[in-house]
Amino acid sequence: MSGNEAVASGAYAAGVRVAAAYPGTPSTEILEELAKYGDIYCEWSPNEKVALEVAIGSCLGGARSLAAMKHVGLNVAADPWMTLPLIGVNAGFVLVVADDPGMHSSQNEQDSRYYARMAKVPLLEPADSQEAHDMVADAFALSERYDTPVMLRLETRISHSRTVVEHREERMKIDLPYERDAVKRVMIPGHARLRHPIVIERLADLEREAESFRFNRMELKSSRVGIVTSGVCYQYAREAFPEASILKLGFIYPMPEKLIREFASHFHRLFIVEGLEPYLEEGLKALGLDVVGKSRIPREGELNPTVVGESLSELIEMDTGVQGGGWSRPWHETEAGMEWQLPGRPPVMCPGCPHRGLFYALGRCKAIPASDIGCYTLSVLPPLEGIDCQVCMGASVGMALGLERAFASSGVNRAKAGSVVGVLGDSTFIHGGITGLIDMVYNRTLSTIIILDNRTTAMTGFQDHPGTGRTIMGEETRALDLEELAKAIGVDSVRVIDPWDLTETEKVIREEVGAPHTSVIISRRPCVLLERAARDYYEVDADLCNACGRCLRLGCPAIVMRGESAFVDSELCAGCSICFQLCRQEALRKVTPDG
Amino acid sequence: MADVILAGVGGQGCVLSARIAAETALSMGYDVKTSEVHGMAQRGGSVVCMVRWSEEVHSPLISSGSADFILAFELLEGLRYVEYVSREGTAIVNNYRLDPLPVLSGDEAYPEDTLENIHSVIPRMLVVEARELAVEAGNARAAGSVLLGALSSFLDFPADVWEESILCLVPGKAREVNRAAFMLGRKTSARM
Numbered sequence: 001m002s003g004n005e006a007v008a009s010g011a012y013a014a015g016v017r018v019a020a021a022y023p024g025t026p027s028t029e030i031l032e033e034l035a036k037y038g039d040i041y042c043e044w045s046p047n048e049k050v051a052l053e054v055a056i057g058s059c060l061g062g063a064r065s066l067a068a069m070k071h072v073g074l075n076v077a078a079d080p081w082m083t084l085p086l087i088g089v090n091a092g093f094v095l096v097v098a099d100d101p102g103m104h105s106s107q108n109e110q111d112s113r114y115y116a117r118m119a120k121v122p123l124l125e126p127a128d129s130q131e132a133h134d135m136v137a138d139a140f141a142l143s144e145r146y147d148t149p150v151m152l153r154l155e156t157r158i159s160h161s162r163t164v165v166e167h168r169e170e171r172m173k174i175d176l177p178y179e180r181d182a183v184k185r186v187m188i189p190g191h192a193r194l195r196h197p198i199v200i201e202r203l204a205d206l207e208r209e210a211e212s213f214r215f216n217r218m219e220l221k222s223s224r225v226g227i228v229t230s231g232v233c234y235q236y237a238r239e240a241f242p243e244a245s246i247l248k249l250g251f252i253y254p255m256p257e258k259l260i261r262e263f264a265s266h267f268h269r270l271f272i273v274e275g276l277e278p279y280l281e282e283g284l285k286a287l288g289l290d291v292v293g294k295s296r297i298p299r300e301g302e303l304n305p306t307v308v309g310e311s312l313s314e315l316i317e318m319d320t321g322v323q324g325g326g327w328s329r330p331w332h333e334t335e336a337g338m339e340w341q342l343p344g345r346p347p348v349m350c351p352g353c354p355h356r357g358l359f360y361a362l363g364r365c366k367a368i369p370a371s372d373i374g375c376y377t378l379s380v381l382p383p384l385e386g387i388d389c390q391v392c393m394g395a396s397v398g399m400a401l402g403l404e405r406a407f408a409s410s411g412v413n414r415a416k417a418g419s420v421v422g423v424l425g426d427s428t429f430i431h432g433g434i435t436g437l438i439d440m441v442y443n444r445t446l447s448t449i450i451i452l453d454n455r456t457t458a459m460t461g462f463q464d465h466p467g468t469g470r471t472i473m474g475e476e477t478r479a480l481d482l483e484e485l486a487k488a489i490g491v492d493s494v495r496v497i498d499p500w501d502l503t504e505t506e507k508v509i510r511e512e513v514g515a516p517h518t519s520v521i522i523s524r525r526p527c528v529l530l531e532r533a534a535r536d537y538y539e540v541d542a543d544l545c546n547a548c549g550r551c552l553r554l555g556c557p558a559i560v561m562r563g564e565s566a567f568v569d570s571e572l573c574a575g576c577s578i579c580f581q582l583c584r585q586e587a588l589r590k591v592t593p594d595g
Numbered sequence: 596m597a598d599v600i601l602a603g604v605g606g607q608g609c610v611l612s613a614r615i616a617a618e619t620a621l622s623m624g625y626d627v628k629t630s631e632v633h634g635m636a637q638r639g640g641s642v643v644c645m646v647r648w649s650e651e652v653h654s655p656l657i658s659s660g661s662a663d664f665i666l667a668f669e670l671l672e673g674l675r676y677v678e679y680v681s682r683e684g685t686a687i688v689n690n691y692r693l694d695p696l697p698v699l700s701g702d703e704a705y706p707e708d709t710l711e712n713i714h715s716v717i718p719r720m721l722v723v724e725a726r727e728l729a730v731e732a733g734n735a736r737a738a739g740s741v742l743l744g745a746l747s748s749f750l751d752f753p754a755d756v757w758e759e760s761i762l763c764l765v766p767g768k769a770r771e772v773n774r775a776a777f778m779l780g781r782k783t784s785a786r787m
Binding site: 002025104157161162163164236330331333340343344345347350378381461552555557559560571 | 604605614617626627629630631632638640652653654655656657659660671672674678681682695698699700704712716735
């Protein structure tokens with residue numbers, strides 16, 4: 001099973017009754033798997049803050065509860081996260097956070113371990129799917145024993161690696177009574193001052209737990225090389241240096257000081273193998289230990305056995321006298337013959353993607369688009385080059401407002417005022433854009449917001465959200481009406497367009513961006529991947545095509561230039577007709593497949 | 596034991612093929628680890644999955660230059676990840692080209708001699724017309740199973756264990772097509 005499936009399976013066995021999340025790679029499948037059991041209340045929350053709050057409520061209500069999110073999601077949820085430890089729990093509370101070193105599918109590679117330390121919350125980190133499964137049960141037990149939330153940290157190579165798991169079948173039954181306890185659960189300053197010392201005191205007890213945690217493991221082999229590591233980095237270290245002694249930690253906040261000192265006593269210095277920030281390294285240095293960490297191991301990007309080997313082999317060779325420290329350089333680094341330059345293959349918007357027409361039209365309108373995060377962010381690449389700036393989900397609304405204000409009050413940028421748009425997805429608008437839109441109306445800003453409503457959360461794999469009318473449990477529900485919402489907020493003009501209609505799309509954008517009022521354009525067309533029915537496709541009449549290249553400006557993977565004319569791959573084409581609308585030679589024609 | 600790299604383009608089915616290979620090795624009693632690619636990279640981008648089996652596997656990621664096999668779903672991607680393969684390893688390459696966006700837009704050229712370059716560093720190379728064979732089996736999307744079939748001929752796992760994994764992991768109507776595609780792939784290695 002994948003690490004995410006293992007977490008879900010462990011949570012089921014631990015008797016979790018409520019689980020909430022907002023989808024985000026690499027954490028998404030945790031909730032999808034939990035929802036399959038059918039007898040756990042699971043929800044896609046509008047965002048991670050709400051997900052965390054739902055789980056807080058349910059844990060106080062006596063149900064073991066789990067919230068799952070990706071690393072940047074915890075930024076959104078940081079507010080309740082930082083006060084929850086003061087309140088503590090009733091039934092157990094576990095937060096699962098999945099980091100993404102190397103940014104396979106993220107906008108940053110922040111290290112969530114510091115969120116546990118900052119909140120003074122115990123932090124467990126599994127090294128494979130089996131540990132992920134088993135640690136969930138340990139986390140809930142710790143949570144209830146010490147009246148604290150517990151954080152379980154995954155990363156991409158735990159979440160999306162599949163390793164063998166023996167899983168517990170029987171399900172625990174945890175159902176605790178709810179009793180009012182306002183001094184503990186209402187954090188007015190007077191109460192919080194009483195609670196904070198308790199949080200600090202329990203850290204000593206938690207450190208004792210850390211000392212004897214079953215997933216810490218000391219593997220004593222070489223007497224000259226001692227490595228301290230945790231999580232999947234343990235696997236990389238073990239692979240790169242099979243003869244090294246390793247202290248593999250599973251409980252990393254608070255850290256087991258005695259265990260670390262005992263291990264350290266065998267070596268004149270320690271190597272710390274960890275990805276991203278020097279979290280373990282700082283902890284060991286605070287103990288006064290002589291360690292080598294980020295001076296050798298990269299602080300950015302993803303580790304793997306090769307990077308670990310490359311980083312430490314020289315020093316380990318010095319300590320052991322063994323060539324390369326027992327690690328050998330890959331052949332392609334020492335031999336000639338690998339010097340070819342290859343074109344990159346960045347991810348692209350799919351053929352038929354509804355975002356393509358919208359961004360083509362935006363480009364024609366010379367708009368200055370602030371964006372947020374979704375498939376449409378891919379429009380930044382040539383040839384569309386569709387967005388100017390992007391930070392996090394929902395941010396495009398506030399950023400559009402700010403850009404507009406800066407331009408309006410500027411000498412050099414004055415001409416750009418009135419051309420700012422904020423673009424964001426349906427799911428991310430609900431996640432983090434609504435309050436920004438209220439700000440625009442409240443502070444009378446004349447920008448235009450475009451909601452790219454493709455009726456799903458596409459990038460993470462087509463999850464439902466409050467606008468789709470369906471829950472993660474597959475139930476029909478009331479769908480959020482974006483038009484009515486925008487009107488209720490007080491937006492002056494709300495228009496709906498079909499981005500497959502280029503002429504209308506461009507016309508509406510020009511009208512609304514130029515108009516002296518706050519406007520919302522809803523660009524509505526379901527994600528082309530949602531239905532895989534047989535579709536019309538287009539083909540090029542090579543005699544009519546003059547190879548002008550206009551259709552290539554769409555960046556559609558289905559269109560290539562072959563010799564003297566364009567060619568449409570009928571298997572890839574989704575029949576959106578945008579190339580047809582662009583072609584001045586009328587060289588494209590629609591084909592309707594039989595049946 | 597074996598370390599296998601599957602390299603291709605998002606949407607070609609690398610993830611599913613990796614799972615089928617992993618399931619098969621698991622059925623044979625090995626410890627198995629895989630690493631997959633999800634999320635943004637799947638949108639037509641370069642995709643690499645890894646499958647490892649042995650008595651005991653540590654890292655889910657394969658060390659550079661040490662893989663026993665690469666299944667290249669596409670020529671350029673095969674060349675891109677060939678450095679993961681051991682010089683004594685085997686390259687199983689789908690003779691199929693998919694132009695990436697920088698090539699489509701005319702900004703960069705598709706390398707002409709991908710097969711020759713792969714062969715120049717990995718002498719054991721099997722070129723498979725996986726797409727054509729998949730069409731023969733009933734669907735071009737089953738090319739991954741053709742490549743798995745070719746891989747299977749280098750391993751000593753019984754064909755029925757592979758078929759079991761395919762039937763278990765491939766959804767619905769595509770099962771039989773993928774099984775047929777697998778068998779066609781299994782026969783191709785004779786041409787090496």
